[in-house]
Amino acid sequence: GAVVSQHPSWVICKSGTSVKIECRSLDFQATTMFWYRQFPKQSLMLMATSNEGSKATYEQGVEKDKFLINHASLTLSTLTVTSAHPEDSSFYICSAPEGGASYEQYFGPGTRLTVT
Amino acid sequence: QKEVEQNSGPLSVPEGAIASLNCTYSDRGSQSFFWYRQYSGKSPELIMFIYSNGDKEDGRFTAQLNKASQYVSLLIRDSQPSDSATYLCALWGYSSASKIIFGSGTRLSIRP
Numbered sequence: 026g027a028v029v030s031q032h033p034s035w036v037i038c039k040s041g042t043s044v045k046i047e048c049r050s051l052d053f054q055a056t057t058m059f060w061y062r063q064f065p066k067q068s069l070m071l072m073a074t075s076n077e078g079s080k081a082t083y084e085q086g087v088e089k090d091k092f093l094i095n096h097a098s099l100t101l102s103t104l105t106v107t108s109a110h111p112e113d114s115s116f117y118i119c120s121a122p123e124g125g126a127s128y129e130q131y132f133g134p135g136t137r138l139t140v141t
Numbered sequence: 142q143k144e145v146e147q148n149s150g151p152l153s154v155p156e157g158a159i160a161s162l163n164c165t166y167s168d169r170g171s172q173s174f175f176w177y178r179q180y181s182g183k184s185p186e187l188i189m190f191i192y193s194n195g196d197k198e199d200g201r202f203t204a205q206l207n208k209a210s211q212y213v214s215l216l217i218r219d220s221q222p223s224d225s226a227t228y229l230c231a232l233w234g235y236s237s238a239s240k241i242i243f244g245s246g247t248r249l250s251i252r253p
Contacts, residue, residue, distance in 0.1 A: 059240070068229065068245040069185070118184045120241075129175070130231070130241050135184040 027123040031133035046104045048119030054099035055121035063116045075102040109140045145244035160217040164230030171234035174213045220251045
């Protein structure tokens with residue numbers, strides 16, 4: 026299957042600072058990538074769809090000014106959590122479809138964010 | 142009604158038995174269906190996808206799709222302790238605006 030990487034795998038930051046998370050498709054091009062957030066013992070929550078060359082599409086209730094998404098190239102999308110607060114502490118996961126009729130999604134390994 | 146519904150479990154199955162995981166969906170326009178496995182603290186891993194009615198087998202895993210009943214299932218034969226995880230059912234269709242819609246997941250526990 027396709028490989029998606031994320032960096033960093035975990036990060037601790039102080040309240041009020043910003044954190045950038047990178048998502049890369051390693052062996053395929055992705056015009057679309059997805060960003061999810063997952064709290065403990067809960068399912069994935071789609072935050073936004075990242076579109077190469079255009080603005081991201083945010084899900085209802087997700088603050089676009091707080092969670093900045095940039096899809097700089099066909100293999101890289103970044104999520105920046107601005108002015109992070111403890112309630113932003115979560116597991117952030119990106120995914121990318123390899124394409125084709127089946128629309129298989131491949132997930133990155135995730136980034137554990139802890140805001141102190 | 143949720144778009145994708147799964148029993149949250151936990152579902153406990155003895156080692157070596159067949160584990161049966163079920164999922165129903167509300168959108169008849171859904172095209173493709175996926176089963177992901179997620180271990181605690183890890184990201185989801187694609188196990189199988191299916192888009193035609195019937196069964197699809199891959200090793201110990203069999204996915205079953207019945208579009209008329211809007212039902213998709215995953216069977217795990219010869220269950221192993223390493224199969225203990227949360228299994229996420231997901232779907233994609235033209236009406237879902239190119240997004241994968243996930244169910245809330247079923248926790249499966251294989252007891253030795």
